[in-house]
Amino acid sequence: MIIIPGKKKNLSARYYSNILDYLIVLIVSAIYIFLAGDADEFGTYHVKGFKALVLPLIWFVYFPVCEASWGQTIGKKAFHLHVVDVRGNVPTIVQTFLRRLLDSFEMMFLGIPALLVINQSDKNQRIGDMMAGTTVVRVDAICRLCGSELELSPKEVIKDVFVCPICEELN
Secondary structure, eight states, X not given: OOBOGGGSXXXXXXXXXXXXXXXXXXXXXXXXXXXXXXXXXTSOEEOOGGGGGHHHHHHHIIIIIHHHHHSOOHHHHHTTEEEEETTSSOOOHHHHHHHTTTHHXXXXXXXXXXXXXXXXXXXXXXXHHHHHTEEEEEOEEEOTTTOOEEEOOHHHHHHTOOBOTTTOOBO
């Protein structure tokens, strides 16, 4: 048996990586609102007009741009996860934008719709992933022969086959 965690559902890793990612977006957004916003009589900061357009730009740069450029966000990197197309390649910016379109719907229900769909999907996909032709894989693995801990490429995870660089055996 090949021990490749990337082929498992990775529900908890995906859930926690998204919590970390949205926490980062929230903190960056709050700092921006504090620095660029205007305080009202209660000391609450607000951004209006053109300044408010930066907030969706923060989300866009963090999620679609990072996932299209590196295949991961900070949260995904922390949990050894990569966003890939169904062939194991880094997704395009259009694919990463499409996969994120339903984020607000999923967050309204604490991610439960995403977890349910991923759990039932053969390719570990959320609805956004299905629309975009993407999936999320875990790239850390253990060689079944020598027990070495490895980091695979997303393509190796998708293909379900790798050669261990330590024992040089096919897994």
